[in-house]
Amino acid sequence: MRRPTTTDLYVLAWRHVRRLPDPLVRGAAHLVADVVWLTRTAGVRQLSRNLARLRPDLDPRALSRTTRAGMRSYLRYFVEAFQLPGWSPERIDARVRATGTQHVRDVIDAGESLVLALGHTGNWDLAGAWASRHLGPVLTVAEKLPDGLYEEFVAFRGSLGIEIVPLEGGTTFRRLTRLARAKPQLVPLLADRDLTAHGVEVDLLGTPARVAAGPATLALVGGHALLPAALSYERLHGERRRRAGTPWGLLIEFGEPVATRTPDGVRRDVVAVTQDWVTALFTAVARSPQDWHMLQKVFLADLDPARLTDVPRAEGA
Template identity: 65%
Template sequence: MRLPTSTDLYAWAWRIAPRLPEWPAQAAGAVAADVTWLLHTDGVKQLERNLARIRPGLSARELRRLSRAGMRSYMRYFVEAFQVAGFSREKVLARVRPTGVPAVAEVLTRGDSVVMALGHSGNWDLAGAWAAYDLGPVLTVAEKLPDGLYEQFVAFRNSLGIEIVPLEDGNTFRTLLRRAGERPQVVPLLSDRDLTRHGVEVQIAGLPARVAAGPAALSLATGFPLVPVDVHYERLRGEQRRAAGSRWGLVIRLLPAIATHDESGQRRGVQEITQDWVDVLMAAYAQHPQDWHMLQKVFHADLDMERLARSHGEG
């Protein structure tokens, strides 16, 4: 008898999860989060190291409490990500409270696209579905996954109205550049971690870390504005909770565009622009740290920098 592969499990989840009632699916997610947290897995330990840096001064007990909330938020996202394909437009809109929409809508109306810098916070799949419904076409990048998962993943995102460009060395940026200019659309890029040779060194909470150059580079190359986007959860009550079918809603804050030129009109550098959007998003994450789902290494202190440099041919 053949054991199910990860592809089988993902395919099953995308097929079954949209049919499940909200409360048992989320209850199962909360149990999975608590078990993982209690086991204090490597991912949980890394989450705690990351959270301790953006929220310094927490006691050990406070940090553990925060990481538990973080794992519950992460599993909430995971369950929703599989269920969102079955959401109606009305349910998506009922779950989302956006701010800053008029400024972005104005750019799209005049025929330009908008580059967006996002982190792994809140529910970026639901945010993408909302944008496809309420803003315009959505174009983004995704890493190629093994064992046939990529095709499943692309089909899932396409069902939400999100077009995917595969992450491929040497081709991704050129493809994204060409496609972004074909029509007005939003181009959200998850960028709060990047260990490739193209990653940019920035300071997060005064500590060196690596993030993606993509948002700044694409904005400079196209002339399209670069908008940081903060995504986090909030509790719903009353009529909105009934309409959403959930006690949790999503806040999507489209923040003021980052300056790509200085006061004299000269282009700013990619690193400088990147540091600006990182500062904006990390300040937001410090206000709702439980929704920053960063279970991977992003700070230099956690990375083997010599090995990283060798893998990129830099040493």
């Protein structure tokens, strides 16, 4: 008998989790998150280190509580991803609250695309599903995954109104640039972790880190506006909770556009623009650190020194 693959398990979850009672699914997710947190896996330990650097004001007890809440938030994202294809537009609308949307609408209404710099926070799939209906078409990049899993994710996100470009070398940027110029749309890029080994070294709220150059590069080359967008969970109450069918909502905070040119019209460099969106984004992320789902290495102190050779750096980083 064939052993089930990761793809098989994901497909099974997408087909059946949505049919289970929400309290049961949430309870199971919390249980799994707590067990993983208690076993102190490598991912949990890295999450704790990342949160300690993001929020150095947390004492050991507060850091432990935040890490546990972080694992619950991370599992909540996965459960919601499996439930999301079964949600009605009305339920999605009840789940999401957005601020700063005028910054986005100003660009889209002018007939231009804009780039959004995101971190692995909250639920970016839910945010994309909401934005594709209320703000404009959504175009993004996804890492190629093995065993047919990438195709399943493309189908899943396509059902939410999100167009995907695969991350596969130099052709990715060229295709993304061409599509972004074709029509007004939102181009959100998860950029708080560098997957290319060609990232930018920045000061992440006082600690050296490395992030992806993609948002700044695309905005500069394509002449697009660049905005940070922070996602976090918030508790729902009353009528909104009833319509959402869950106690958890998603807050999208669109920041102000990051300057891509100097006051005299000269195009700024990738490193400076990247530093600006990182500062703006993580100032917001630090207010809800438990919703930063970063179980991988981001800060320079954790990264392999061999990968840091010739990495562009922001001034002072």
